[in-house]
Amino acid sequence: MMLKFDPDAYLTVQRGAVALARPIREAARRWLDDGGTNVFFMGAGGVNFLMLPAARLLQTRSSLPVHIEMSAEIVHSGSEHLGPGSLAVFPSVSGTTKEAVEALRFAKSRGATVLSLTADAATPIAELADISLTNPCADPTSSENFSLQSLLLALALMDARGEIDDYEAVIAELHALPELLVDAKRTFEPRAEELAAEIADEQHHIITSAGGSWYEAMYYGMCILEEMQWIWTRPVHASDFFHGTLELLEADTSVFIFAGEDEQRPLTDRVERFARTVTRKVRIIDTRDFALAGLSARVRALISPIVLAAVLERLSTHLERVRGHDLTLRRYYKKGDF
Numbered sequence: 001m002m003l004k005f006d007p008d009a010y011l012t013v014q015r016g017a018v019a020l021a022r023p024i025r026e027a028a029r030r031w032l033d034d035g036g037t038n039v040f041f042m043g044a045g046g047v048n049f050l051m052l053p054a055a056r057l058l059q060t061r062s063s064l065p066v067h068i069e070m071s072a073e074i075v076h077s078g079s080e081h082l083g084p085g086s087l088a089v090f091p092s093v094s095g096t097t098k099e100a101v102e103a104l105r106f107a108k109s110r111g112a113t114v115l116s117l118t119a120d121a122a123t124p125i126a127e128l129a130d131i132s133l134t135n136p137c138a139d140p141t142s143s144e145n146f147s148l149q150s151l152l153l154a155l156a157l158m159d160a161r162g163e164i165d166d167y168e169a170v171i172a173e174l175h176a177l178p179e180l181l182v183d184a185k186r187t188f189e190p191r192a193e194e195l196a197a198e199i200a201d202e203q204h205h206i207i208t209s210a211g212g213s214w215y216e217a218m219y220y221g222m223c224i225l226e227e228m229q230w231i232w233t234r235p236v237h238a239s240d241f242f243h244g245t246l247e248l249l250e251a252d253t254s255v256f257i258f259a260g261e262d263e264q265r266p267l268t269d270r271v272e273r274f275a276r277t278v279t280r281k282v283r284i285i286d287t288r289d290f291a292l293a294g295l296s297a298r299v300r301a302l303i304s305p306i307v308l309a310a311v312l313e314r315l316s317t318h319l320e321r322v323r324g325h326d327l328t329l330r331r332y333y334k335k336g337d338f
Helices: 007-018 021-033 052-061 071-077 098-109 124-128 139-160 167-174 177-199 213-229 265-275 297-323
Strands: 038-041 066-068 086-092 113-118 131-134 204-209 232-237 255-259 282-286
Touching: 007 139, 007 177, 021 113, 021 131, 021 139, 038 052, 052 066, 052 139, 052 213, 052 297, 071 098, 086 098, 086 139, 098 113, 098 124, 113 124, 113 139, 124 131, 139 167, 139 297, 167 297, 177 297, 204 213, 204 265, 213 232, 213 255, 213 297, 255 265, 265 282, 282 297
Parallel strands: 038 066, 038 086, 086 113, 113 131, 204 232, 204 255, 255 282
Antiparallel strands: none
């Protein structure tokens, strides 16, 4: 029995995300056939972090130009690359985030094609988009949902451009992922409860990772521990850990290492080797610890951030209980015009 977890509801969301593979593929092909030239990932806040493993996949494995922009910045700076050949991707749970709405209108004014990924079709971001894809979800299920959808988009674009030859095989494996994520949550549950109790009164954590999993480290630090638990965090990329952050380590410094399975794994291994020589509080969450039966090494590498998001939700739920701090409690967010 898992604390505050409804497996049927969770499976509905994640199966819904995977089911978007076909419409995403069709949309990607149409856009490319219509003369698409580049992609902009332009969300606002934490949800945009969830797009970045897919954006990075395209940047390193495709020749399609990819741009990563903050919604709040691009409306001020503009971009010479944003225009009629651009696909501007906007993810949003609420569909109402004001920075994203403003950036969406800006992208359309430049002639870009807007693709929205939302949880509600009756929202501004969905209604203003040229291509609107919707899968109902909420905060506890949204990370995996949006990470999956963006991965499906990256794979579809690469497939349409002839840059991968195993699209169908990868998608077939991804269809098994929702059930495997439930298994991973169940496996992690005892450790989540134990770890939450261990860190309940700790107020500062360094969180590090690399590769696709780095973006989950940023997301978890900012959007969960800081926003939802008011805990100070210092997310730092594993390659940057040795350019300043290592000087913060003392015997009781908390260091979380999110270890994935892509080609950047050696960077997190390096941090672990060093950190263990200084602090007794090295906490590693490693996707290799989860069976994920039937998934190939290639797919495991692609979905490491998704697995981390799934199991970290268990930690968040237990932190909420032991700290007596509801995950929905906010002091300022969406409580004023700022």
